[in-house]
Amino acid sequence: MEPTELPSLPDARFAGLLAEAQALQPRTVELRRAIHRRPEQGLELPETQQTVLRALEGLPVEIIRGTSVGSVTAVLRGGLPGPAVLLRGDMDALPLTEETGADYASELEDSMHACGHDTHVAMLASAAHLLARHVDELAGSVVFMFQPGEEGYHGARHMIHEGVLDAAGSRVERAFALHIYANAPTGQLLCRPGPILASADRFDVLVSGKGGHGSAPHHAIDPVPAAAAMVGALQTMVTRRINVFDPAVLSVTRIAAGTTSNIIPETAELEGTIRTLSERARARIREELPRICEHVGEAHHCRVSADVEPGYPVTANDPAMADRVLELAGEVLGAERAETMAEPLMGAEDFSYVLQRVPGAFAFLGACPPGTPPEEAAPNHSNRVHYDEDALPHGVAMYAAFALDALRAPAH
Structure with a gap:
């Protein structure tokens, strides 16, 4: 099947998104640190689930809680009818004892957000707040997928079986996920068409x-x-x-x-x-x-x-979607922050289950600690990994831009 041609939007459509995301930074950081202090592992994350639900209070979203897993699905319906787009943020932690020295370090021994899923949750929740302000510009629905059990528990597959791809009442047509990455400059978005993870x-x-x-x-x-x-x-x-x-x-x-x-x-x-x-x-x-x-x-x-x-499975990006994500990154974050990855990484991701069913893209967001060369930063899954929180607004803006782009109202 030939890839779908995705027309570009005027730059003005996205000009203020990064500034809006930066205005939400206190909320984003507060949520990230609250989740970081209380990391939970596996498919049942009761404390994290409640924290997410509180973060979404007051938004015009429909909430669906998982029955077999501790997931949260939130549906934001746009001002006009149209298709559905999915944004994913995973929530679970790893069995590590944190040694970062951060004042918001994990309070639990042998449990740490060493893969940055706390930042994913915070960015996705703030993206929900940002998109709620633009609801009249959305011709369709946004499905926010807060997923447990990415670290080896097949959480995405469980949520698919529970109907996350049909949560808006019609099948999700496009999907996007970000992953924080300490070994790239802060705010840089990295993506590629085809396989991106093994x-x-x-x-x-x-x-x-x-x-x-x-x-x-x-x-x-x-x-x-x-x-x-x-x-x-x-x-x-x-x-x-x-x-x-x-x-x-x-x-x-x-x-x-x-x-x-x-x-x-x-x-x-x-x-x-x-x-x-x-x-x-x-x-x-x-x-x-x-x-x-x-x-x-x-x-x-x-x-x-x-x-x-x-x-x-292999995490494989739809070529047209990956190219569009890189174009959006250039428009939203600046051309210097959009980079096509030369080669995949041999790590693995269960967002692959979503991409097997829906055209979409998975991308990395750089968050290298200040003063540290990216190649020397402690990597994901290290108990010393540290993410620069200045990267978070870039992720919030990219989530919002992907949804606004995918659900743009038809021209009159």
Whole structure:
């Protein structure tokens, strides 16, 4: 299917959005810090959910709470009938103990907003306030998707199953999400057409032999050399079975076997991750991995159980939507702040589930701490990561611009 041509709007339509977003900065920062202090993990986020609901009080939005997960969906209906557009902000935290030294640091041990989801929630809530002021300019509805469980819990898929894409009464036609990024200059928006993030599957391999004394391996069936051979065979598989122009990463991240120095163990375990940028390469590795491990195990007289657990799909931007997001960034934030990413990142995102169903785009928003070179800043998922809050109005303005652009009233 050919990408939809998206006509540009006059610059004046977006001229004041960044200033309006900056005026909302005290509200945005207050909400961000409140959520940051009380991080919650997984699919049920009762305190965060209540904080979001309070942040939306007084707005002309229809609220839908999740039934199987702790989500919040808010629908803002425009002054004219039209299609629906979706804006997503994820809400969950990570199992880390914060060491940033911030005066609003997490109050909970082993829980921290180390991936910036607190900033996503705050930006999206402020975008709802901003768009409510422009409701008469919207020919259609905006669906605000406050999502739990992005960090490995498939929260977006749960919300899709509960009907978030149909929350406005008609199917969402376009979707947009931002992700804060400490390793880019503050206020810079990065996007690209096609794949922007990888798929993420995990694998577990159990190698079973026969235990024995370390001094007499010929009386045992040692699973350790079999497991070691699998590591090399899997790396060779990636370089010999996968097209070099269709990138894939396979990393064995855990090997476990044995209890002491003079005992050959009964079993050995391998665990790791698979990242690809296409469903073709993903399917090939998922097919090859068990076959290779089983055959290597057979060569060592070991039994093998290899399992690949599907994770998030490839996050692939609609080309026309990605190009339009970059154009909007140039108009709203300034041409110097819009950058096309040269290559994807091999991390993963469950906004991929939305983009499988709806044309849309996922973009990164730079928030490097002042005085720190971007390449030296603590990255996402570090317990020392710090985001420059001066970036937040740029995200608020971009959320609003995407909705205003997608729901522009027809010319008379």
